[in-house]
Amino acid sequence: MQSSNFLLLLLFAALMILHRCDARRSTIDGSSKLVDNGETLVSAGENFEMGFFSDDDGLNKYVGIWYYKLSPRTVVWVANWNNSIQGKRIMNEDNSVVVEDGNLKVISNGYTYFSTRLGSGSNRKVELLDTGNLVLVDESGVEMWQSFRNPTDTFLPGMKMDRSLNLIDSKNENYTFQLDQSSDKEYVIILPKQGKILWKGSAKLGKLSFGEMPRYVAYMLSNFTNKDVVDNSLESIGTFNKYRLLMNSSGEIQFYGWDKEINGWSLMWSAPNDTCDLYKYCGKFSICNSKREPVCKCLPGYKLNPPDNSKAGDFSGGCSRMSVSSCNEDNVEVLDTFLDLRSMKFKSPNKIISNNSTREDCRRFCLGNCTCQAYTYNDSVCWIWDTSLMPLQENYAGGFNISVRVSISDIEATRRNCKPCGINLIPYPLSSGPNCGDPLYYSFSCDDLAGQVSFHTSNGKYTVVNFDKDNKTFVIEAAHKESVGTCDDKGPVTGISWFNQSSPFKVINWCYNPEENLTSGPFSRGKDLILISWKPPLEPFCKTSEDCNDWPNSSCNMTKQGERRCICQTDYKWNGLILNCSSSSELGTQGSFITKLASSRNQRTLVISISVVLGVITLCSISYIIYQNTRVTRSREARDIVLGNHMEHFPRRESFGEDLITADEKRRIDVPFFSLNSILLATDNFSNAAKLGQGGFGPVYKAQKFSQASRLLC
Numbered sequence: 129m130q131s132s133n134f135l136l137l138l139l140f141a142a143l144m145i146l147h148r149c150d151a152r153r154s155t156i157d158g159s160s161k162l163v164d165n166g167e168t169l170v171s172a173g174e175n176f177e178m179g180f181f182s183d184d185d186g187l188n189k190y191v192g193i194w195y196y197k198l199s200p201r202t203v204v205w206v207a208n209w210n211n212s213i214q215g216k217r218i219m220n221e222d223n224s225v226v227v228e229d230g231n232l233k234v235i236s237n238g239y240t241y242f243s244t245r246l247g248s249g250s251n252r253k254v255e256l257l258d259t260g261n262l263v264l265v266d267e268s269g270v271e272m273w274q275s276f277r278n279p280t281d282t283f284l285p286g287m288k289m290d291r292s293l294n295l296i297d298s299k300n301e302n303y304t305f306q307l308d309q310s311s312d313k314e315y316v317i318i319l320p321k322q323g324k325i326l327w328k329g330s331a332k333l334g335k336l337s338f339g340e341m342p343r344y345v346a347y348m349l350s351n352f353t354n355k356d357v358v359d360n361s362l363e364s365i366g367t368f369n370k371y372r373l374l375m376n377s378s379g380e381i382q383f384y385g386w387d388k389e390i391n392g393w394s395l396m397w398s399a400p401n402d403t404c405d406l407y408k409y410c411g412k413f414s415i416c417n418s419k420r421e422p423v424c425k426c427l428p429g430y431k432l433n434p435p436d437n438s439k440a441g442d443f444s445g446g447c448s449r450m451s452v453s454s455c456n457e458d459n460v461e462v463l464d465t466f467l468d469l470r471s472m473k474f475k476s477p478n479k480i481i482s483n484n485s486t487r488e489d490c491r492r493f494c495l496g497n498c499t500c501q502a503y504t505y506n507d508s509v510c511w512i513w514d515t516s517l518m519p520l521q522e523n524y525a526g527g528f529n530i531s532v533r534v535s536i537s538d539i540e541a542t543r544r545n546c547k548p549c550g551i552n553l554i555p556y557p558l559s560s561g562p563n564c565g566d567p568l569y570y571s572f573s574c575d576d577l578a579g580q581v582s583f584h585t586s587n588g589k590y591t592v593v594n595f596d597k598d599n600k601t602f603v604i605e606a607a608h609k610e611s612v613g614t615c616d617d618k619g620p621v622t623g624i625s626w627f628n629q630s631s632p633f634k635v636i637n638w639c640y641n642p643e644e645n646l647t648s649g650p651f652s653r654g655k656d657l658i659l660i661s662w663k664p665p666l667e668p669f670c671k672t673s674e675d676c677n678d679w680p681n682s683s684c685n686m687t688k689q690g691e692r693r694c695i696c697q698t699d700y701k702w703n704g705l706i707l708n709c710s711s712s713s714e715l716g717t718q719g720s721f722i723t724k725l726a727s728s729r730n731q732r733t734l735v736i737s738i739s740v741v742l743g744v745i746t747l748c749s750i751s752y753i754i755y756q757n758t759r760v761t762r763s764r765e766a767r768d769i770v771l772g773n774h775m776e777h778f779p780r781r782e783s784f785g786e787d788l789i790t791a792d793e794k795r796r797i798d799v800p801f802f803s804l805n806s807i808l809l810a811t812d813n814f815s816n817a818a819k820l821g822q823g824g825f826g827p828v829y830k831a832q833k834f835s836q837a838s839r840l841l842c
């Protein structure tokens with residue numbers, strides 16, 4: 129009796145399952161509907177499923193399409209995305225999907241939450257296809273409507289992005305992704321409420337195009353028809369078998385592939401991915417670098433436009449040339465030149481001038497034509513920009529060189545200013561060469577190829593990310609490879625400072641973080657930024673009176689210390705803060721060096737003053753003694769294996785002076801980054817020699833070298 133009951137139960141269960149299987153269908157027509165009782169449509173090949181689902185809160189009901197049996201449920205289309213059915217997660221047979229008057233509708237209690245809104249017709253049916261497309265066809269099979277032409281936030285293979293299609297972030301309706309209406313090649317993310325473009329990009333099309341979007345995405349967007357962007361790379365990635373493009377609710381367009389190996393979605397691309405990716409974030413003739421604060425910067429020889437912008441740091445107006453020569457094709461050679469910039473990303477040039485020319489031809493053509501703003505020459509092709517050069521993006525992997533027109537007078541290297549290095553203006557008194565700036569500040573070098581400035585310390589050199597002339601600061605980057613040297617406000621280890629007392633440089637922030645308050649985003653840097661300040665300089669050194677032409681109201685004269693400097697004329701006093709001879713009446717706190725010497729009660733100044741007065745001989749003897757001390761200390765320290773190991777890695781300079789920066793270093797094939805930890809270990813060595821610093825004279829590069837140099841001098 130019991131066993132027959134059991135058999136009956138089994139039979140019943142089997143019938144139920146069979147019934148379920150029978151019930152599985154992919155179509156709805158006028159006589160059948162889909163009710164909110166757990167029933168779904170499943171495409172014939174079991175790729176996609178359609179039915180009712182609740183949102184995360186469980187308060188709203190929607191009708192949508194998702195991948196069949198894929199966990200987590202990934203919804204790719206929603207019928208009533210902007211008109212949800214209120215109600216708890218529980219099933220409710222009042223909710224249904226029907227084909228009524230020839231339209232697909234989502235209805236509940238007599239209210240229509242979604243309709244395809246076609247003219248009425250009979251014998252129509254909808255079918256969920258294996259592509260994920262839901263199609264409404266009439267009795268003769270003619271397609272009347274399809275979800276692929278009415279997407280929500282997801283683009284699936286088989287759809288085609290044309291001018292009438294857009295993806296909308298269905299959560300907030302803050303963002304849409306669509307084809308740029310003025311160009312069939314570019315795609316945009318738009319803020320529809322503000323009518324603003326957030327991002328614009330395309331696949332790499334021509335030689336000087338950058339490809340903000342991978343070709344496989346562009347290829348998929350064209351429904352695999354655009355021959356310009358044919359791409360087989362997706363097919364070659366065997367572990368992916370599903371793809372989708374999503375306009376997400378934080379404004380990013382994301383491309384996902386389903387990875388069979390990890391059994392999950394893998395984010396293959398997303399945009400915007402960086403502050404500089406944002407559409408026109410910086411204006412014309414400016415350079416964008418998201419690692420820098422400020423992010424936008426005018427090119428050397430260019431000024432912010434308009435100069436007195438009410439909103440500080442507003443770069444939307446871009447930059448323009450400081451002095452625009454009255455361009456005239458006869459004299460242009462003497463007035464204008466080009467800034468040669470490396471590894472830049474830019475908007476494609478508007479003109480190809482010649483195909484089969486030389487670089488020099490290209491340069492001469494651009495220089496000789498006043499409408500030419502910039503050129504780039506690559507593989508015998510000369511490209512020209514006649515229009516404003518839109519923002520450039522610095523240090524762009526796969527970027528190109530570009531030469532931008534500038535007035536010679538605005539960038540010329542003078543006795544006073546060193547030549548710009550790439551896009552960096554090296555402000556006086558900082559120096560990157562023996563014949564410019566102030567020799568005391570000659571701690572920089574320029575890698576012309578990369579357009580990058582390096583700052584030299586006893587431990588090696590560090591890339592300078594930014595100079596701030598007004599604040600007298602600059603930022604360098606150091607890799608944080610070792611956990612010991614993690615960024616710490618006080619510097620890695622207390623009691624050890626990077627520079628000795630006489631150094632004009634001082635670390636003011638070991639963990640400078642300009643991005644703290646910038647747009648958040650996945651901008652990981654993997655490097656520590658260090659903020660360094662420099663002291664105002666004394667009167668500039670000079671050899672001849674011409675050297676002082678850059679310093680009005682001064683003349684080249686011998687100081688009491690036997691140095692030739694541009695000494696301010698009577699009634700003027702040197703002001704190191706504004707780098708000028710100020711008339712006595714407007715003199716600020718920063719008096720002339722000589723005046724200071726006489727009047728200062730400041731102890732440190734006094735120490736400096738005394739040592740200067742004592743002159744080179746005293747200095748030399750002190751140096752020599754300390755050098756000897758240092759050697760003793762160093763040999764003691766050499767026993768410290770850790771320090772010994774670290775010291776091995778630090779480049780040493782064996783000579784001093786003009787060849788401080790060797791040709792080899794200028795080439796800078798591979799700049800090593802040093803962790804704060806190693807800097808520390810090394811600066812220990814440096815700080816032992818710091819006693820030297822009280823001389824108030826002498827270079828800052830390397831204590832050890834300083835002593836050697838002093839020895840040489842004596």
Ligand SMILES: *[C@@H]1O[C@H](CO)[C@@H](O)[C@H](O)[C@H]1NC(C)=O
Nearest residue numbers: 208209210211212241245278
């Ligand atoms: C929802 O969006 C569709 C298509 O954009 C629109 O036609 C419809 O009026 C919207 N419904 C509501 C309730 O906003």
Ligand SMILES: *[C@@H]1O[C@H](CO)[C@@H](O)[C@H](O)[C@H]1NC(C)=O
Nearest residue numbers: 276277285286287288351352
């Ligand atoms: C995309 O291409 C497929 C295959 O060629 C075609 O059947 C389909 O209709 C196309 N989709 C659209 C929206 O044009």
Ligand SMILES: *[C@@H]1O[C@H](CO)[C@@H](O)[C@H](O)[C@H]1NC(C)=O
Nearest residue numbers: 299300301302303319321379
């Ligand atoms: C996006 O939408 C939400 C809700 O509508 C709103 O609060 C938010 O400010 C919007 N964000 C943007 C960037 O427009």
Ligand SMILES: *[C@@H]1O[C@H](CO)[C@@H](O)[C@H](O)[C@H]1NC(C)=O
Nearest residue numbers: 376377378379380382395398
């Ligand atoms: C949108 O995409 C970005 C980048 O992929 C991601 O960081 C962010 O969390 C996403 N937002 C949402 C709401 O999923």
Ligand SMILES: *[C@@H]1O[C@H](CO)[C@@H](O)[C@H](O)[C@H]1NC(C)=O
Nearest residue numbers: 395396397398399401402525
């Ligand atoms: C963001 O950009 C960086 C550098 O351009 C790239 O390495 C990274 O893969 C990008 N991330 C995504 C999700 O596209």
Ligand SMILES: *[C@@H]1O[C@H](CO)[C@@H](O)[C@H](O)[C@H]1NC(C)=O
Nearest residue numbers: 335480482483484508509510
């Ligand atoms: C330059 O000329 C060569 C040969 O005439 C041609 O193959 C190439 O496509 C041209 N390049 C451009 C950018 O016009």
Ligand SMILES: *[C@@H]1O[C@H](CO)[C@@H](O)[C@H](O)[C@H]1NC(C)=O
Nearest residue numbers: 457479496497498499500514
């Ligand atoms: C300079 O360029 C403009 C625009 O490309 C062109 O119309 C003009 O003929 C050029 N002038 C010379 C002297 O080549």
Ligand SMILES: *[C@@H]1O[C@H](CO)[C@@H](O)[C@H](O)[C@H]1NC(C)=O
Nearest residue numbers: 335505506507527528529530
């Ligand atoms: C010229 O273009 C190629 C790639 O198209 C690039 O690798 C090369 O660096 C470019 N040369 C210059 C000088 O920009």
Ligand SMILES: *[C@@H]1O[C@H](CO)[C@@H](O)[C@H](O)[C@H]1NC(C)=O
Nearest residue numbers: 440596598599600601636659
């Ligand atoms: C640097 O200068 C800017 C104005 O030019 C000022 O707002 C900022 O506070 C200064 N920063 C420091 C660290 O002095």
Ligand SMILES: *[C@@H]1O[C@H](CO)[C@@H](O)[C@H](O)[C@H]1NC(C)=O
Nearest residue numbers: 421640641642643644645646
């Ligand atoms: C960033 O913002 C916070 C508060 O919004 C402020 O306390 C902090 O000083 C800011 N940091 C910088 C570097 O401006």
Ligand SMILES: *[C@@H]1O[C@H](CO)[C@@H](O)[C@H](O)[C@H]1NC(C)=O
Nearest residue numbers: 682683684685686695696697
């Ligand atoms: C140079 O200094 C001497 C004495 O200090 C002074 O008499 C002379 O006028 C100075 N020369 C110039 C050109 O200022």
